[in-house]
Amino acid sequence: MKTAAGKTIQNGIAIGPLRVCRREATQLCRTSALTPEEEWTRFTAACGEARAQLAELYGKALDRAGRDSAAIFEIHQMLLEDDDYLEAVRDLLETQGVSAAYAAIAAGERFAALFSAMEDSYMRSRAADIEDVSRRVADILTGRGEPLPQEGPPAILAAGSLTPGEAMALDRSRLLGLVTRRGSENSHTAILARAMGIPALTGVDFDEGWDGRPAVLDGERGCLCIDPDPDFLDAVRARQTDALRQADRLRALKDLPSVTLDGREIRIYANAGSVQDAAMALDNGAQGIGLFRSEMLCLASGSIPGEEQQFAVYRQVVETMAGRRTVIRTLDAGADKHLPGLCGDKEENPALGCRGIRASLTRQDLFRQQLRAVLRAAAFGPVAVMFPMIASLWEVREAKALLEACRAELEAQGVAAGPVEVGIMVETPAAVVMAEELAEEADFFSIGTNDLTQYTLAADRQNPGLERFCDPRHPAVLRMIRHTAEAAHRHGCQVGICGELGADPALAEDFLRMGLDSLSVAPSAVLPLREHIRSLDLSRDAKPASQ
Amino acid sequence: MKQFTYTITNPIGIHARPAGLLVKAAKACPSTVTVVRTDGRSAPASGLIALMALCVKCGETVTVTVEGGDEEAGLAAMEQFFQDNL
Numbered sequence: 001m002k003t004a005a006g007k008t009i010q011n012g013i014a015i016g017p018l019r020v021c022r023r024e025a026t027q028l029c030r031t032s033a034l035t036p037e038e039e040w041t042r043f044t045a046a047c048g049e050a051r052a053q054l055a056e057l058y059g060k061a062l063d064r065a066g067r068d069s070a071a072i073f074e075i076h077q078m079l080l081e082d083d084d085y086l087e088a089v090r091d092l093l094e095t096q097g098v099s100a101a102y103a104a105i106a107a108g109e110r111f112a113a114l115f116s117a118m119e120d121s122y123m124r125s126r127a128a129d130i131e132d133v134s135r136r137v138a139d140i141l142t143g144r145g146e147p148l149p150q151e152g153p154p155a156i157l158a159a160g161s162l163t164p165g166e167a168m169a170l171d172r173s174r175l176l177g178l179v180t181r182r183g184s185e186n187s188h189t190a191i192l193a194r195a196m197g198i199p200a201l202t203g204v205d206f207d208e209g210w211d212g213r214p215a216v217l218d219g220e221r222g223c224l225c226i227d228p229d230p231d232f233l234d235a236v237r238a239r240q241t242d243a244l245r246q247a248d249r250l251r252a253l254k255d256l257p258s259v260t261l262d263g264r265e266i267r268i269y270a271n272a273g274s275v276q277d278a279a280m281a282l283d284n285g286a287q288g289i290g291l292f293r294s295e296m297l298c299l300a301s302g303s304i305p306g307e308e309q310q311f312a313v314y315r316q317v318v319e320t321m322a323g324r325r326t327v328i329r330t331l332d333a334g335a336d337k338h339l340p341g342l343c344g345d346k347e348e349n350p351a352l353g354c355r356g357i358r359a360s361l362t363r364q365d366l367f368r369q370q371l372r373a374v375l376r377a378a379a380f381g382p383v384a385v386m387f388p389m390i391a392s393l394w395e396v397r398e399a400k401a402l403l404e405a406c407r408a409e410l411e412a413q414g415v416a417a418g419p420v421e422v423g424i425m426v427e428t429p430a431a432v433v434m435a436e437e438l439a440e441e442a443d444f445f446s447i448g449t450n451d452l453t454q455y456t457l458a459a460d461r462q463n464p465g466l467e468r469f470c471d472p473r474h475p476a477v478l479r480m481i482r483h484t485a486e487a488a489h490r491h492g493c494q495v496g497i498c499g500e501l502g503a504d505p506a507l508a509e510d511f512l513r514m515g516l517d518s519l520s521v522a523p524s525a526v527l528p529l530r531e532h533i534r535s536l537d538l539s540r541d542a543k544p545a546s547q
Numbered sequence: 548m549k550q551f552t553y554t555i556t557n558p559i560g561i562h563a564r565p566a567g568l569l570v571k572a573a574k575a576c577p578s579t580v581t582v583v584r585t586d587g588r589s590a591p592a593s594g595l596i597a598l599m600a601l602c603v604k605c606g607e608t609v610t611v612t613v614e615g616g617d618e619e620a621g622l623a624a625m626e627q628f629f630q631d632n633l
Contacts, residue, residue, distance in 0.1 A: 075563060075564065082597075126563075130596070306606060308554055312606070
């Protein structure tokens with residue numbers, strides 16, 4: 001048994017023969033016996049044929065992978081109509097007397113080099129697009145067919161790299177999995193593999209001699225195994241069957257409510273930090289985004305994005321969620337998520353430092369940008385704003401006053417803003433004790449169990465040596481949650497949990513009995529949690545209380 | 548020649564699909580449309596490769612110039628297009 005590691009693009013397990021795709025270097029005849037004018041006529045005819053192929057692929061992709069994935073074939077068609085590209089080909093034909101196929105490839109390489117030199121990884125992946133269309137035209141001119149094997153049993157395909165055109169042309173019914181040596185997570189091929197749900201790995205250093213050998217593509221472990229041992233094969237088969245069964249079972253729950261056998265319902269939202277997360281949340285049946293971690297935008301770019309950039313992302317998240325509510329938490333940079341230039345000096349004790357709402361109220365210039373972006377995004381769908389690290393009433397009042405000031409400012413400027421509910425994070429012991437008063441100021445509470453645990457137990461959650469002392473299931477923490485829920489409900493304030501504890505099935509029953517209105521968990525945890533809740537019956541005797 | 552400035556709000560910027568849509572719109576426009584970055588680099592709005600190579604990202608402000616033909620109509624069409632798509 002041999003193993004090659006790779007990076008998982010699409011999770012899943014595939015078992016079957018490996019088919020190595022050997023794309024021989026295109027044998028191109030550089031020189032031509034025809035006149036440049038004749039070669040140009042051949043070239044334009046081949047372009048027409050290529051556009052027809054692309055239109056067909058567009059239709060296929062639209063059916064199989066959706067509009068966003070299909071768009072690439074539209075772009076490819078447009079590349080073939082691009083004046084710069086056509087001019088480069090014409091120039092090569094006229095000045096160098098080369099064949100049309102050679103000119104197509106050479107012009108493609110020239111523009112691909114332009115994109116490859118760019119800093120942006122997204123733009124670098126576009127180089128592949130230009131080479132892809134150029135090769136398509138050259139293949140038509142030289143009469144070379146599809147580069148991938150068309151017959152034989154279903155197989156795991158291994159290729160150096162695969163163009164989106166090639167990926168889409170593959171017969172899905174004979175394709176078990178996809179392994180490439182090169183290609184980024186950003187590539188269209190990766191996006192297509194994900195959209196079609198084909199298990200796929202990239203960055204795998206496979207051997208061409210493995211062609212036809214039995215193989216296992218293990219997306220869970222990110223590896224390709226050749227000539228698997230019988231024991232290993234049995235274990236993988238069992239995992240594959242379990243995974244498929246579980247996925248089917250969970251998928252069936254996607255549009256069902258999270259309701260116990262005796263009729264108690266709780267809403268399950270997802271935590272997200274990007275537009276992709278939001279798409280995953282929706283795909284996993286989340287009833288909204290319960291926590292959008294806005295600081296993730298900063299951590300990704302290393303700086304705090306301005307109003308327009310934030311607005312663009314929030315709007316896209318809101319539109320992705322198609323009418324389901326998005327709760328945007330204002331910047332929560334702090335102990336474990338340090339942002340340069342937010343609060344100045346390095347702190348002795350960052351967990352107790354200038355973080356969450358403290359940083360926002362200190363740097364009101366940045367806070368206003370964010371509030372404006374949130375208000376503007378709210379014009380595109382239901383949005384709530386949530387303030388982190390609240391300990392005092394005045395913090396909530398001051399933040400709300402700034403929110404209203406920003407709304408007035410937008411109105412005066414004639415910029416559209418939507419209604420925004422206001423929530424606070426309950427994650428300091430002070431907020432728990434003050435819950436009655438805070439509930440009067442807020443539309444909803446979201447309990448951040450990770451920080452509430454470390455502040456209640458005075459145990460640093462970043463310190464691995466303290467794990468035993470920083471237990472989120474400590475009765476003190478659970479009593480704090482219960483107290484918060486009761487106080488909130490007395491004032492008509494909704495309350496949920498958005499910390500890691502919310503996804504713990506062992507505590508779901510406790511949370512339901514406490515009367516929590518919602519849980520917000522990782523997108524992949526939504527359906528397993530829903531399945532568990534639907535199996536509970538609260539009318540039966542409570543299990544021995546964990547508090 | 549007429550022109551307007553616009554700050555890109557589409558998270559993708561002028562790349563891929565949005566760039567493709569712009570090319571279509573520019574070709575349908577009776578005037579010559581050019582996109583100019585703040586650093587002075589420019590590209591014809593009807594050229595997909597040139598536009599993508601301009602690498603205009605979300606949050607950047609560009610100047611769009613419209614020249615020749617019915618400039619009034621071209622300007623209005625382009626302004627509407629940018630607001631709807633970019």
